[in-house]
Amino acid sequence: MMALFLRSILCLLLSARCFGSPFFVPVEDKEALVQETEGESPYGSLWPLPQTVQISTQVLYIPPAQFSIVHGAGSTAGPRCVVLQDAFRRYYEYMFGYSTSPKNDISPSSDRLLQLQVVVTSEDNECSMYPHIRSDESYKLTIDENGAVLQASQVWGALRGLETFSQLVYEDSTGAFLVNFTRIADAPRFAHRGVLLDSSRHYLPLKTILLNLDAMAFNKMNVFHWHIVDDQSFPYQSVLFPELSNKGAYQPFTHVYTPIDVRLVIEYARSRGIRIVPEFDTPGHTTSWGNGQVDLLTPCYQSGKPTGSFGPINPILDTTYSFMQTLFHEISLVFPDQYLHLGGDEVDFSCWRSNPNITKFMAEQGFGTDYRKLESYYIQKLLDIVTKYHKGYVVWQEVFDNHDQINPDTIVEVWKGENYKEELCKVTAVGLSAILSAPWYLDLISYGQDWQKYYKVEPLSFNGTVEQKALVIGGEACIWGEFVDSSNLIPRLWPRASAVAERLWSSKDVTSLGDAYSRLIKHRCRMVRRGISAEPLYTGYCDHEVNV
């Protein structure tokens, strides 16, 4: 049953091409698929599944010692394109670096593949740029008797294609490396495919963050939403306000991200086609900010006297805005991405309500007792600051919910689990772009194969016009840090986030849980082999287990 079902999907995917080529035998018509057994996917270990795939039964042998990944003829990229140079080395190692014995090459020379030629076609190949919201990640990959050619308009598509090529190479039972004749044309369904890490509730060592960027690249995810500070700690080491981390980090010398750390993360991500969208969440979630910046937070009152405790950012002082102006100027320069995440979620009004100066200000402004107006007042001033630095911004959905007027270029992140479809409809109805994270809070663990739950989500299943749906630019797998640090982050996040990765990359029609399971268990073992301690989906084994 599964096999039949898969074959229908396959035909859909291959569409017109399905029977168009005299050479490429559609996989569903042949028995000779690699390792085809009951429940095996015709797509092997490809993850996320490319938009169109044709895999032939013909194979090429790859002798690792002679094989190289090279800039192909006519490519606009060359050895100066350091992003590609780095990727060539990296993917060679992923494919062959674990080969333990020198291979005696006994394959017929006619069946050998000695090169993967990477051709970047656009003059504007973006080799020296940072990836961005409009990065072109499409690519085409052809492997046949003429060799292997990976073609992409920009360097970003080449990176994605290298990952795909590496997923097509496999070892036979004698340890020989093989790849089947293959044609792939691929591009992501959504432009924004993110992972949120929270480095405030627990500090995440740099190595953990870099490892997670590796895992993201293996899953073709392209945005690291870095929820860098929050109530619990302020690990971001500011050059202009060093007291913020000196007094707000868990430990000011060991539990901080220095400017060098941040640059490393940004460059490591860039070379994998991953954007860094840092979040400095205000006006709530800022307790740790108050330690290193006096008068920034609102003093809470009881019976007319300050209690000594503090609430959200104090929105009525000029000093607040001059501080924000300076801090966000620094942030704008440190983080190259076009977008900053400004937070804006879960603002608790009780402290503002208790404070007589705020009450007075509310009256002066004619806000009545509607503290959402005060929140909007603050947010608007912050948006103005950030706009001045030529940055776009992402905000949590409350900013949209509580804000009457919202700039048309705002991106709204929908995170509340209840009625997220309705929220998507509302946000896009007024022409705003949306990112969906509500169904993908991966910190909320439960027993069993919950990856299926994440996989089944269809981001565009809300009521709305075609135009509205086009405004959903993607989604994010979020792993909040209350119960997560470097001890358990990687196995808790992966491969559960892989389910989100495929949902955001592959065609809407790719929905078979059986086919996904078959590919995902192999993909998971591949991640393990590449150093990611991804947890198992269910019983079974990897040839190379995680060795602690």
Next chain:
Amino acid sequence: MMALFLRSILCLLLSARCFGSPFFVPVEDKEALVQETEGESPYGSLWPLPQTVQISTQVLYIPPAQFSIVHGAGSTAGPRCVVLQDAFRRYYEYMFGYSTSPKNDISPSSDRLLQLQVVVTSEDNECSMYPHIRSDESYKLTIDENGAVLQASQVWGALRGLETFSQLVYEDSTGAFLVNFTRIADAPRFAHRGVLLDSSRHYLPLKTILLNLDAMAFNKMNVFHWHIVDDQSFPYQSVLFPELSNKGAYQPFTHVYTPIDVRLVIEYARSRGIRIVPEFDTPGHTTSWGNGQVDLLTPCYQSGKPTGSFGPINPILDTTYSFMQTLFHEISLVFPDQYLHLGGDEVDFSCWRSNPNITKFMAEQGFGTDYRKLESYYIQKLLDIVTKYHKGYVVWQEVFDNHDQINPDTIVEVWKGENYKEELCKVTAVGLSAILSAPWYLDLISYGQDWQKYYKVEPLSFNGTVEQKALVIGGEACIWGEFVDSSNLIPRLWPRASAVAERLWSSKDVTSLGDAYSRLIKHRCRMVRRGISAEPLYTGYCDHEVNV
């Protein structure tokens, strides 16, 4: 509130001693407790909490370069007691191995502690033995102006006391090592404090198993219940039946436990005072056995014909019992513990029911259609075999539930979550010993601080006489392997199993969640520092985070 509450508990714990000593100032009367802050435990990082503890405000400095752990005068153990020699080195390293700089010792010489003297008092100190169900783990520890003395009847108590001593040593803000004047008298509440690992649903590399034994020792747990084989795979490499793992392991060369591996595990555990109770679960959970041993499993039938699939062990063939006799003879010799776990859970009768030969046998034996009688028939023959090899046995509760007559020396493991108290009552009512694991299935994960749920369990809260309760010999934290392998085992198990460890070691009265939390977060960071990637309980940090 919490502080007051803690103090009352403390008085209970200190009992008569509380005000009996002119020298030891009960901690609750002084402000000068180490790092006492709101919510801090007066017991620092002790875990599990010893039976009686007195900690003074007076401190001794420990200069690591001069400090040593030695056999004290009058000890029956000496350098030939390799278990202690190994423990001395190990605990020195746990305490001081992370010290990064040579210390300039500027402490007054009168306030220095240069030795911990370990005195084993019994002639029968068990230095060369394996730990066993009646091992004496009690010890006394005194640290005062006369030095530090750890006294124990047997080597097992000395091991527990070394762990306690290592938990009392701390660093001040200058990096100097300190220990307070302390008196502790300690012994476990329950004799059997186990962890179950499942190496069949996923193979667990040797290093993971050894690491888990380290963690168990840090928590004074003393039984590794090794659920070594099951339906999914048979990684135990049998000398007499090599085909069992050759054909039943996930991979016969890499995913097996060789005889040397098993011996290593046993010896590594022994040196930490941990017993290995291996489980060879039959007659169900044996699918993998059938691959390497023909005619062992019951052929299932449909419409009078064999379907080609197999059910539980075939209980009607003589060959089954001759096989079991030989295999369990090997097992009895390989595993030195007095006890084997024989499984006996979840036997599915449907295959037996389908098989005409079994139907015939049932009729001959006068079993009617009560397949529980057939199960009992099998189990009784197995128990007879094991008894012949002078082994005791543990079985899952179904063996008790389905078996009319049960040998009086059987230990019954209660695992079913519903009505486990009733089951404990029933088992002990007929005079059988019981092990409780039902409330401690740690593979069943959920969001939040579920350690509290495990901590709150009181194993003796069932209805029963004093005699009945004395028959509950302990409990086990079980982490079944469906969703667990070496990628996530350690952070998923620890520190959640630490909650079980304290429940089984400490006094029944030790129930404060606040006090436990304060100690457990420190204990968790200590485990991390010693190489165990235990996950966080909640927001916060360790001085030394897990570095992936």
